[in-house]
Amino acid sequence: MNTNETTASMKRHMGMKAASRISNTIIHIILVLISIVWLIPFICIVIQSFRVEPTSMSRYLLNHPSIQFNWGFDNYVNLWKSDFPRWYLNTFIIAIVVAVVQTIIVLCMSYTLSRFRFKMRKPMMQFMLILGMFPGMLAMIILYQVLKDIGLAGTNAIPGLILVYCASSGMGYYVSKGFFDTIPKSLDEAARVDGATRAQVLFKIILPLAKPIVIYTVLTAFMGPWGDFVFAKYVSGVTPSAYNVAVGLQSWLATDTMTNNYYTMFCAGGVVVAIPVVILFMCLQRYYVEGVTGGAVKG
Amino acid sequence: MYKKKIVPGVVKTVLGAILMGVSWLVAAVLVPKIKKSILTPYTYGEEGFWIWAIITAIIVIGAIVLLYIGIREMVSTAQYNKKVVQSGSYVKAKERSSVAIALSNAGKGIAKFFVGIGKGIADLVTTFIHGDWKTKISYFVMGFGNITRGQVLRGLLFLLLEIVFIVYMVIPRGGGYWLSMLPSLGKVAPNPHGAYNEVLDQWVATPGDQSFRILLYGVLTIFFIIAVVYTWYVNIKQNKIAESIIRSGKKLKSGKDDLRSLVDDQFYKTLLALPTVGILLFTVMPIIFMILVAFTNYSSINDGINNGLFHWVGFENFKTMFSWDVGGVNYSATFGEILLWTLIWAVFATFTNYFLGILVAMMINKKGIHLKKVWRTILIMTIAIPQFISLLYISKMFSLNGLVNGFLIDLGIIQPADAINFLGGNNPVLARVMVILINIWIGIPYLMLIATGILMNIPADLYESAKIDGASGWKQFSKITLPYMLFITGPYLLTSFTGNMNNFNVIYLLTGGGPTNPAASGAAGNVGYTDLLITWLFKITQTGTAQDGSQYYLASVIGILVFIVVGVISLVVYSVLPSVKNEEDFQ
Structure with a gap:
């Protein structure tokens, strides 16, 4: 009887093992398919960036005789000769400044809302929650006019963009506030008992502990300007020298005639833009994941 | 033990009714399409018809379910309450729908705000009557009390703000001008071609009144006035506190203490100053401006800077958005x-x-x-x-x-x-x-x-x-x-x-x-x-x-x-x- 039970359970065990092997194989296949789908656009963009022809005509995958397909670095060379380096520099400057200032502002805001209990705290948080429900697009028209009024639109779009990105960044405090909330308050209190001022508590105790969230904030603040399209387009207007990469590259694809002349150059530009961001992101991935998961869990 | 429930189904019923209204709205959108597709079988836009019909049906069903649940809850609660009241022992109810709680919290907040203002005004009056002469002068010269009592730094800041405020309001094209123009949004339109100037013997562009700037700086001026009034109130309150501290024989905080507390007890004020100003100027102000724009006819033709004026139109634009036929x-x-x-x-x-x-x-x-x-x-x-x-x-x-x-x-x-x-x-x-x-x-x-x-x-x-x-x-x-x-x-x-x-x-x-x-x-x-x-x-x-x-x-x-x-x-x-x-x- 005893042996019977064991064999039965063993059989069941074996059956389960076989079942899980089959399901694992299926999952592996699915994952490979997913990876292909997710990678195709990136692979294509890299391949196309090394084409000599400018058009998007694409019946070359199966080596169609009617479409020429030649390899070459022409796009990258042309990229260097075009406005692109200027756009790249613009975006880089914006990203660096915004990364620094926005991080400082967000950390101030979130640390304060996490640690201090003052009368206006709750109303402030609720007010910002409500503010966040207004479509930001709405503010753009007026911000553009104001920037134009103080001479920070058009040719001077770069400082204007930096000003706007930084000024409203206090709204994005949620994720890092959630992080500060997880640092035990008893640490602060112990230091306060030892005679540290609030400022000393922040700089000597909390900030060293908050390294992951600081890196997360810097990373997201740095990545933001590379992708910002609408507002940058609005503010820079028709001045190509004030474009950022997103607006500039989009202008190459804006119309069909453009598509035929700049398509592969757009691909090359995309690759050049993506490389540093991807490298930075991959290096700091751990912190990003921490920030995103933490932020979502704490809402 | 026995609680009389405050009827919980009300909010659901109201939501159900609102949804019902929405479904009518959707149906009203559909009706012309249905008519069209019956009259001319292959007109454009009908392929979306079935999707809309299904959505309407879903909304109607949702509304009916909500109404049903809401009414049932109301009825059952009413019966329950009746029983509780009949049994003669009930505790004040606490159970309420969460939506109702959110709404009533908002209501309470608003009520608290007005009560607070009322109390503040009463406080101002009594302080003026009971205060000493330093306090009384502080009603007109901000910071006077602080300076005479030895808190020079605070006093000077108050005074500086008052001077800036008065100067700003008085100068031409300053606060006074913007405020006075706010109701009309400008009388003389800017003219890019300009008027003939006899002295210069040439055409000179006339700026006129610029609706855009009037609205923008008018709103900013109102912000500023509110800030100044609040500071004025704080100034008087500080006088009151200072008086009572002196009466009890203690020492007042010096300017040095103030600065120290900004990195310690009141460190939050230091930290929040920059972000708050940024949010106020670049998020709140544009949103208020754009809300106001919805009640004007501001367009790229009447942009209020170069071409023409715009003016208030009341709810005209909302009417346009919700009408069946405008031109x-x-x-x-x-x-x-x-x-x-x-x-x-x-x-x-x-x-x-x-x-x-x-x-x-x-x-x-x-x-x-x-x-x-x-x-x-x-x-x-x-x-x-x-x-x-x-x-x-x-x-x-x-x-x-x-x-x-x-x-x-x-x-x-x-x-x-x-x-x-x-x-x-x-x-x-x-x-x-x-x-x-x-x-x-x-x-x-x-x-x-x-x-x-x-x-x-x-x-x-x-x-x-x-x-x-x-x-x-x-x-x-x-x-x-x-x-x-x-x-x-x-x-x-x-x-x-x-x-x-x-x-x-x-x-x-x-x-x-x-x-x-x-x-x-x-x-x-x-x-x-x-x-x-x-x-x-x-x-x-x-x-x-x-x-x-x-x-x-x-x-x-x-x-x-x-x-x-x-x-x-x-x-x-x-x-x-x-x-x-x-x-x-x-x-």
């Missing part, structure tokens, strides 16, 4: 259609990503799966690469002569003449489905990351005991994983829903809102089938007719309506969510 344009129908698509899009975009993301995360995390890191990294690439590159590239991949069509042609699946215009052709359903599919491609990696983090936190013994009880994989998922995920990510789901409602980038960079919707051709902004409210708003500010220019006022109306929709959804969902925890619990 042959049915804005109401257009708005209804776009709102419905926005909601459908938000539902699909949020929940497809959510469930597929969890699924992918579970597949990667499953025991016995190799190369976990590789799969994860491949997906994360999508996050790292700036969205505009991938979105623009994908939109070109699916264009008429893009990669996908080329591939299909080369494989002989379609003929070159039949190339499919996935995103811009005259097939709205295809474009909409494509947008949702491509959004899955963008959204899954984020959800995969989030879900991975949460899945690892689910206590493993839950699964162990479920296995021992013989629960199947699906049972484990639906009874353990999903409820846990939903509980934890409830607030995230809400924010991602509202975020998707305003997901400008995906729609604008993929389709630009197209394919064009000919049924809405009369409306401003070149409406397309995949346009969300937010892209419509943007397109209105970008395109305009020669006659009306870019109708910024309509864009503002849409912005306000978006706010209302998002606000109502958030309020309702927040009050229903179980996981809106007390934030102090974390610490």
Whole structure:
């Protein structure tokens, strides 16, 4: 009887093992398919960036005789000769400044809302929650006019963009506030008992502990300007020298005639833009994941 | 023990009634279409008809269910209350619908605000009567009391603010001018061609009154006045406190103490100063301005800087947005259609990503799966690469002569003449489905990351005991994983829903809102089938007719309506969510 039970359970065990092997194989296949789908656009963009022809005509995958397909670095060379380096520099400057200032502002805001209990705290948080429900697009028209009024639109779009990105960044405090909330308050209190001022508590105790969230904030603040399209387009207007990469590259694809002349150059530009961001992101991935998961869990 | 319940079904009933109204609105949009499709069987725009009909049906059913539940709850509570009252022993009720609580909290807040102002005024009067002469002079010269009592730093700051304020209000084109012009928004229009100047013997541009600046600086002046009045109040309160401190024989804080407390007790003031000013000037002010614009006729033709004035028009623009026929344009129908698509899009975009993301995360995390890191990294690439590159590239991949069509042609699946215009052709359903599919491609990696983090936190013994009880994989998922995920990510789901409602980038960079919707051709902004409210708003500010220019006022109306929709959804969902925890619990 005893042996019977064991064999039965063993059989069941074996059956389960076989079942899980089959399901694992299926999952592996699915994952490979997913990876292909997710990678195709990136692979294509890299391949196309090394084409000599400018058009998007694409019946070359199966080596169609009617479409020429030649390899070459022409796009990258042309990229260097075009406005692109200027756009790249613009975006880089914006990203660096915004990364620094926005991080400082967000950390101030979130640390304060996490640690201090003052009368206006709750109303402030609720007010910002409500503010966040207004479509930001709405503010753009007026911000553009104001920037134009103080001479920070058009040719001077770069400082204007930096000003706007930084000024409203206090709204994005949620994720890092959630992080500060997880640092035990008893640490602060112990230091306060030892005679540290609030400022000393922040700089000597909390900030060293908050390294992951600081890196997360810097990373997201740095990545933001590379992708910002609408507002940058609005503010820079028709001045190509004030474009950022997103607006500039989009202008190459804006119309069909453009598509035929700049398509592969757009691909090359995309690759050049993506490389540093991807490298930075991959290096700091751990912190990003921490920030995103933490932020979502704490809402 | 026996509690008399405050009738809980009221809010649900009211919501049901409102939904009923909404369904009538939708039906009203449909009726002309039905008529049209009966009269001329193949008119354009009817293919969307069945979708709308189904949605209307769903809304009607939802409304009926809500009404039913609400009324039943009301009836049963009434009966319960009757019993409790009859039994003669009831405690004051505390149970109320969460929506009602949220509303009543808002009401209480407003009431508290006014009571606070009343108390403040009473306080001012009594302080003036009982205060000494230093305090009394401080009513007119801010900071006088502080200076004479030895708090020179504070006093000087108060005084400086008062001087700045008075100077600002008096100078020409200063606060006084902006405020006085606010009701009319300007009388003399700016003239770019100018008037003849006899002294200079040439034409000189006349700036005139500039409505745009009047509205902008008028609002800023009001901000400033409020700030000054509040500071004035603080100044008097400080006098009162100082008097009582001196009377009790203690020492007042010196300027040095003040500065010290800014890095210690009141460190929060230092930290918040910069962010708050930034938010006030660059977020609050534009929003207030744009809300006001919805009540004017501000457009690119009457831009109030170079050409012409704009003025207040009351609720005219809202009337336009909700009317069936303004100069042959049915804005109401257009708005209804776009709102419905926005909601459908938000539902699909949020929940497809959510469930597929969890699924992918579970597949990667499953025991016995190799190369976990590789799969994860491949997906994360999508996050790292700036969205505009991938979105623009994908939109070109699916264009008429893009990669996908080329591939299909080369494989002989379609003929070159039949190339499919996935995103811009005259097939709205295809474009909409494509947008949702491509959004899955963008959204899954984020959800995969989030879900991975949460899945690892689910206590493993839950699964162990479920296995021992013989629960199947699906049972484990639906009874353990999903409820846990939903509980934890409830607030995230809400924010991602509202975020998707305003997901400008995906729609604008993929389709630009197209394919064009000919049924809405009369409306401003070149409406397309995949346009969300937010892209419509943007397109209105970008395109305009020669006659009306870019109708910024309509864009503002849409912005306000978006706010209302998002606000109502958030309020309702927040009050229903179980996981809106007390934030102090974390610490």
